Amino acid sequence: MDATPARSYMWRMELEPVFNAAADTLRAIPRSELLIAAVVAMVLGWIGAMIAKRSALGGVLRLASSAALGLILLTVVLQLSRFDPRFDVAVPQIGLPEQVVEGGETRIPLSADGHFWVRADVNGVPGNFMIDTGATLTAISAPLAERAGLEPRRGGIPIMLGTANGTVQAHVATIDSLTFGNVSASGTDAAIAENFGDFNVIGMNVLARLGSWRVEDNTLILVPRAEDTIS
Template sequence: MNRLTFVFLLMGIGLALLIFNHESGQTFGINNDQFGEAVYLLPIAALLSVGILAGNRGGLATVIRQLAIWLVIILGLVSAYLYRYDFQRFGETLLAGLIPGRAVVVTAQDGTQEVILNKSVSGHFQTDALVNGAPVHMLVDTGASSVVLSKSDAEAVGIDVDNLAYTVSVMTANGRTSVAPVRLSEIAIGPIVRRNVSALVAQDGQLEQSLLGMTFLSTLGSLQMQTDKLTLRNQ
């Protein structure tokens, strides 16, 4: 059995032990996080030893050169591991800027999760929400007293729009109209989930895009609006 096979075998055993001892939180009396870091460092040590052994065939100069190369590789791997969450946040932020409505989920210093929405090219904040488990692209509207679904979106989330009673009179930019009151079993934006949300359904042709209004937004812990981003905090 060569050295690398032995190292990978040890890694497999270490990962199996972590899975087996997940609930206890410790492996051989060591905190699972610390034990996991030790398992993670095994392949780095293997790479370094292989580089040194390979360099021994070419003399001291080759050994030093190989050692320097492997040290750079190891530093790169360690840096990627230490800053993995920053890289993930950067990637999510980049995608959010390129894809309107994509929510960026970040963890605040106190451990709570936040959802960040970037302003779209139209100058509005939009998001892709899950309504009753179905995706709905919505416009965030703090001026709307309620969540309002267009007829097509209401159909998409499983509402029988033909049997709704359009009895609620509301004033819109196009004048006064009637909408139907409904209850949505769930609205989710990333980790933020609200159940049994009061909402309205607009008549056909009355609303181009569904609105994420205050019956959802008022349940948040905080809603912070800046020039080009909107931060939703769960609690």
């Protein structure tokens, strides 16, 4: 009896979990144009290093690779800086407009579920939002993003969001106009996740650009900066 088919079957049984794990890992890697560009730049650098001693083209490829990786790193740093309210990064040429929050004082009562909810307009399209002081970034559900015409930023960095259903991958878009109560925000970054459900959050990238916010008698009070007050 030929044992080859049996051995082949056993090898497949042993390797299948490895292949499945590798596939799951690849699917979990955030996809972006920046990631693809970085991989291409590194491959060009490796090719340049291998042929540098035999051809001047190798030196050119290595130089081009280093320059491309430097530009990619700068773009990543600029995008990450926008998630920190202490930085006002505005580079409209690469889709990073200034994030501005202005308006008048807004009071939001505590809901029965223990959260603060507002009805907000995203590019003129209404949606219910929970105000979450523990969220770094404003988050928009995929259905609302579609209705509001939001598209993920080209060349943007995919991010991972922690939700009640686990960690999901999200892409960052720019909201031209976000209004709620007497507050108006423009150029706001927001995460869009397919698996986020019909759930929307106003995070600290909006709140921290106000003058202050506080809770008094189960009411959240949002106060703009004096110079940003709309009369």
